[in-house]
Amino acid sequence: MSSNATIYDVAGAAGVSLATVSRVLNNPEKVKKETRDRVLKVIEELGYRPNVIARGLASRRTTTVGAIVSDMTRASIAEMLAGISDIAAKYKYSIKLFTIGADKDLTDALQDIVAEQVDGVLYLNDELMEEDVKKVKDIFNYNNIPFVFSNVFSHDPTVPAVSIDYEKAGYEITKLMIDDTHKNIYMLTTARRYSVNELKEKGYSKAMEEAGLEPHIFRTSGDTKINRPHFETFFHDKVVDGAIGVRDSIAVSFMNSAIEHGKKVPVDLYVAGFQNTKYAELSRPRMTSIDVPVYDIGATSMRLLTKMMQKEKVDEIKLVLPHRIIERETTKNR
Numbered sequence: 404m405s406s407n408a409t410i411y412d413v414a415g416a417a418g419v420s421l422a423t424v425s426r427v428l429n430n431p432e433k434v435k436k437e438t439r440d441r442v443l444k445v446i447e448e449l450g451y452r453p454n455v456i457a458r459g460l461a462s463r464r465t466t467t468v469g470a471i472v473s474d475m476t477r478a479s480i481a482e483m484l485a486g487i488s489d490i491a492a493k494y495k496y497s498i499k500l501f502t503i504g505a506d507k508d509l510t511d512a513l514q515d516i517v518a519e520q521v522d523g524v525l526y527l528n529d530e531l532m533e534e535d536v537k538k539v540k541d542i543f544n545y546n547n548i549p550f551v552f553s554n555v556f557s558h559d560p561t562v563p564a565v566s567i568d569y570e571k572a573g574y575e576i577t578k579l580m581i582d583d584t585h586k587n588i589y590m591l592t593t594a595r596r597y598s599v600n601e602l603k604e605k606g607y608s609k610a611m612e613e614a615g616l617e618p619h620i621f622r623t624s625g626d627t628k629i630n631r632p633h634f635e636t637f638f639h640d641k642v643v644d645g646a647i648g649v650r651d652s653i654a655v656s657f658m659n660s661a662i663e664h665g666k667k668v669p670v671d672l673y674v675a676g677f678q679n680t681k682y683a684e685l686s687r688p689r690m691t692s693i694d695v696p697v698y699d700i701g702a703t704s705m706r707l708l709t710k711m712m713q714k715e716k717v718d719e720i721k722l723v724l725p726h727r728i729i730e731r732e733t734t735k736n737r
Contacts, residue, residue: 408449408450408451408452409451410424410425410451412449412451413442413445413446413449413451416445416448416449417441417442417444417445418441419438419441419442420514420517420518421514421518422514422515422517422518422546423438423442423546424442425518425520426517426520426546427439427442427443427446429520430520433546433547434546434547465495465496465497466494466495466496466497466522466523466712467496467497467498467499467519467520467521467522468487468491468496468497468498468499468521468522468523468524468525468705468708469498469499469500469501469516469519469521469523469524469525470484470487470498470499470500470501470524470525470527471501471502471503471516471524471525471526471527471528472484472500472501472502472503472527472528473502473503473504473505473527473528473530474502474504475502478651478652478678478680478681478682479554479678479680479695479697480527482697482698482701483527483553483554483697483698483700483701484498484500484527484701485698485701486697486698486699486700486701486702486703486704486705487525487553487701487702487704487705489702490701490702490705490706490709491705494709496709499519499521501516501519503528505530509535509538509539510538510542513538513539513542513543514542517542517543517546517548521548522548522549522712523548523549523550523551523708523709523711523712524543524548524549524550524551524708525550525551525552525553525701525704525705525708526539526550526551526552526553526555527553527554527555527701528552528554528555529554529555529556529566529597529599529600530593530595530597530599530600531552531555531597531598531599532595532596532597532598533557533558533559533598536552536555536557536559536562536598537559539552540559540561540562549563549708549711549712550563550708551563551564551565551704551707551708551711552564552565552566552704553565553566553700553701553704554566554599554695554697554700555598555599556569556598556599556602557598558598560721561720562720562721563707563708563711563717563720563721564720564721564722565700565703565704565707565721565722565724566599566700566722566723566724567695567696567700567723567724567725567726568723568726569599569602569603569606570602570603570605570606570609571606571726572603572606572677572693572695572726573590573602573603573604573605573606573607573610573647574606574607574609574610575606575610575693575728576607576647576675576691576693576728577590577606577607577610577611577647578610579675579691579728579730579734580645580647580673580675580734581610581611581614581616583673583734585644585645585672585673586616586644587619587641587642587643587644587645588607588611588616588619588643588644588645588646588647588673589619589620589621589641589643589645589646589647590603590604590607590608590618590619590620590621590646590647590649591621591623591646591647591648591649591653591654591657592604592620592621592622592623592648592649592653593622593623593624593625593649593653594622594623594624600649603647603649603677604620604649607620607647608620619641619643621633621637623653625650625652625653627652627656630653630656630657631656631660634656634657634660634661635660637657637660638660638661638664638666643672644671644672644673645672645673645674646658646661646672646673646674646675647674647675647676647677648674648675648676648677649677650676650677650678651676651677651678651679651680651682651683651690651692652676652680652682653676654674654675654676654677654682654683654690654692655676655682655683655686655690657674658674658686658690658733661674668688668732668733669688669732669733669734669735673691673733673734674690674691674733674734675690675691675692675693675728675733675734676690676691676692676693677692677693677695678692678693678694678695678697679692679693679694679695679729680692683729683731686733688731688732688733689731689732689733690731690732690733691728691729691730691731691732691733691734691735692728692729692731693726693727693728693729694726694727694728694729695726696724696725696726699724700724703722703724707720707722
């Protein structure tokens with residue numbers, strides 16, 4: 404028996420994560436009995452003594468909600484966080500912000516968040532694939548942590564999520580261009596297949612096929628350093644009179660390149676984006692965009708998570724908020 408044993412020793416010997424050991428010590432009721440008994444047995448065998456002062460502080464903590472984002476530079480993230488914070492303030496919840504970028508291992512990052520002993524989690528990332536959603540669900544369910552996806556879509560009926568109808572939005576913005584006699588319309592999307600973007604593409608393709616037009620999906624990156632070179636060669640071999648970016652930033656980058664190649668917007672081609680961020684308002688000409696109510700998505704997600712944390716009855720865990728098209732100069736050939 405060694406009084407120098409650490410939580411790492413316990414986790415290794417019991418074959419569990421640090422987060423699980425922490426929960427056995429602080430919230431044992433949230434751990435399955437079989438796992439809890441195994442961890443307690445190892446603790447006894449190793450003579451592990453947790454830091455009593457740290458545990459005392461943990462027991463007096465306020466309700467803490469973890470907000471997970473992928474990229475703090477996204478224009479929509481700040482507004483969504485504002486909606487979350489406003490509702491959280493009413494309940495006197497504290498918010499911990501976590502960043503999980505594309506370069507991080509998702510499972511490891513989630514286990515680190517679980518170890519922070521958050522009471523609930525909001526996941527703000529519209530660039531998740533369905534398999535990623537499953538990983539998040541499995542880890543938080545295993546650790547009995549309520550979670551809600553904000554601005555994320557999943558086919559899984561058991562996954563709580565708040566978003567808009569992205570397929571319908573993709574259909575409507577495409578139809579707007581078709582109704583103004585545009586035929587060679589491109590969907591500018593990401594190379595990686597995200598569930599939300601796939602819905603936008605599905606709506607676009609549906610509108611094009613209904614009109615007897617051929618869909619054109621062009622895959623690039625949301626990073627302007629990467630997509631600008633793609634757009635530099637875009638006009639060499641393509642006939643285009645309309646373009647829809649899955650992000651405002653992609654659409655604006657495309658439009659700037661089009662103008663540099665002598666195209667007049669909206670005379671020669673229409674351009675539109677998604678999210679209705681500051682990029683759409685600041686571009687010249689000002690850009691038409693699907694207005695996604697990201698503040699409301701954040702606030703609604705926080706309300707839903709609050710009900711789940713307080714174990715209140717929840718009638719619907721998939722909430723779809725209304726969207727609208729904000730039409731500006733890039734689709735107004737008057």
